[in-house]
Amino acid sequence: MSPILNVVVVSFHHKRGCEVEYSNPKLDGKGEGGLPEEWAHLPSLALPDGVHNLKQDVIFFSLPSRTEPGKCVFGISCYRQIDSTELISRPEDVTRCSVQKSVCVISKIPLFGGLKAKLEVITQAYFEQRDFGQIDVLNQMYDNLHDMFNEQMSSEQNVGLAYHEISVQDLFIRFRHRALMLFKLVLLERKVLFFGSNGQTIGETMLALVSMFPNLLEEGLFYSSCTLQDVKDTEKTSKPSTSTADTEKFEVDYSENKESKEPAVEEIFVQEDIGSGWLKKDPIKKRDSFGFPLSIFTQNAYFDPYLSISFLDVLTTVRSCVVGATNALFAMKKGIFDVVVKFEDDGTTIHQHVEVLTPDLDRLLALTTQDLRFADFILRHVEEQRRSSTAGYDGGDEWIRTQMRDYLLSLVATARADLQTSVPQFGLPFVTAWRHTRNYRIWLAETHKDLASVAPGHFFSEQLGVYDMYLRLDHAVHGVEGASKVLEAVNTTGKNIGNTIGETGSRVKNKLANWWRGRGTANQDGEDAAEAQMDKH
Incomplete structure (x- = not known):
């Protein structure tokens, strides 16, 4: 049986608002256009907020499953706008200068990347007809997709389809070292908005981020949708998570023993019933021999690449979330979120900013020297492949995902072993906070037979060198206050080193300043040259 459920067209009517005007197979619900109750929010999710301001867009979203309560299905919507004067056949109710519609595909499994290119081609063909009464192209698309995607496909095929055209390279090019910071942020189960x-842009960035976690995109999102909650009855959901890590540490489920007392910090890791109790309730039952996917988006923790404004109040009641939105009201509600990742388009370039709103979260997310080396290692391979005329494996999307998988394996092995020499390599505040999350405790409650082959410790734990200054500055320059921080750092670094080693200090300062202007020397050759310069003195 095919995982493709429906091909749907959602349009914007100037009087009735967003509505379903076509579906194959035909919807059999009681709502307008046969819309079932479970999919009541489909129209608002399929059409982006502010549709009149957009010529086209692609939205990734999710909906509750109609056949498996508690699970979700996955949708991708291709939106287009056309001038109504261009229509060959213009319906009487089209009274405005433009027509806005989205063509959607809804699937049982996450085929976001695999469906995107095909859906864009069909949507373009549908609009080029200039007659929306001609639906043969839509019927043919459903038949083709139904034959093309088979529920009995191997897991390898499903993975390939889920990841197709979801570029992790772009994620690192956009965010540079902060791509690793976002990766660690997801592990902490906070409230994050991509706006x-x-x-x-929002959806592909979020999917690329999640795809770096082993098995998470293809197997770990079936219980992740905020749409599983009823926006009319938010009082029945769990209480909102607190803003600080200290109070979040001791969020323990005592439903099996009402008289239990809160464990002390030093006891929390040895009380297996804490993790095993959550493990019994956790809906993800299929994991690999390393315990992946992690249960990051389960039990009132949500991942939605796009939410409409009707879900804004629901987010105040969830335990954690990573969500995307285009409505400015989301960004204005900063009290809801711990971190806001903003994309600003100036017409030629999209700029991104990571704004940490919760006190002390900056400290938890601070990348260690070892982290910066690792992120730079990935960046240099990505940039080298982008410059190369032939695309090889190193620096490509699958290569990056393999590196991130190895990083996560080292992290979980280090967190479990709790070696004093290894934990600080990933950041002691971060590891301490992560150990108190639900996903870590669920993971810790199980035995993972292949983890014994993973040695604790960071792969990039070499001795501190001059090149680490370059990395620290490269990380700072892309921060919220990048330029001013770098200038201050360059001056301070030069003075401090100059006070210690004389003439060499000014030389290093000049090298750092020149690097900041062009970053031409920020490569392995630059590292070797800088270290050689220091060795001479």
Whole structure:
């Protein structure tokens, strides 16, 4: 049986608002256009907020499953706008200068990347007809997709389809070292908003981020949708998570023993019933021999690449979330979120900013020297492949995912072993906070037979060198206050080193300043040259 459920067209009517005007197979619900109750929010999710301001967009979203309560299904919507004067056949109710519609595909499994290119081609063909009464192209698309995607496909095929055209390279190019910071942020189960005017940029960034976690995109999102909650009855959901890590540490489920007392910090890791109790309730039952996917988006923790404004109040009641939105009201509600990732389009370039709103979270997310080396290692391979005329494996999307998988394996092995020499390599505040999350405790409650082959410790734990200054500055320059921090750091670094080693200090300062202007020397050759210069003195 095919995982493809429906091909749907959602349009914007100037009087009735967003509505379903076509579906194959035909919807059999009691709502307008046969819309079932479970999919009541489909129209608002399929059309982006502020549709009149957009010519086109692609939105990734999710909906509750109609056949498996508690699970979700996955949708991708291709939005287009056309001038009504261009229509060959113009319906009487089209009274405005433009027509806005989205063509959607809804699937049982996450085929976001695999469906995107095909859906864009069909949507373009549908609009080029200039007659929306001609639906043969839509019927043919459903038949083709139904034959093309088979529920009995191997897991390898499903993985390939889920990841197709989801570029992790772009994620690192956009965020540089902060891509690793976002990766660690997801592990902490906080409330994160990705906000901008373009739903496709937001969605692809979020999917790329999640795809770096082993098995998470293809197997770990079936219980992740905020749409599983009823926006009319938010009082029945769990209480919102607190803003600080200290109070979040001791969020323990005592439903099996009402008289239990809160464990002390030093006891929390040895009380297996804490993790095993959550493990019994956790809906993800299929994991690999390393315990992946992690249960990051389960039990009132949500991942939605796009939410409409009707879900804004629901987010105050969830335990954690990573969500995307294009409505400016989301960004204005900063009290809801711990971190806001903003995309700003100036017409030629999309700029991104990571704004940490919760006190002390900056400290938890601070990348260690070892982290910066690792992120730079990935960046240099990505940039080298982008410059190369032939695309090889090193620096490509699958290569990056393999590196991130190895990083996560080292992290979980280090956190479990709790070696004093290894934990600080990933950041002691971060590891301490992560150990108190639900996903870590669920993972710790099980035995993972292949983890014994993973040695604790960071792969990039070499001795501190001059090149680490370059990395620290490269990380700072792309921060919220990048330029001013770098200038201050360059001056301070030069003075401090100059006070210690004389003439060499000014030389290093000049090298750092020149690097900041062009970053031409920030490569392995630059590292070797800088270290050689220091060795001479």
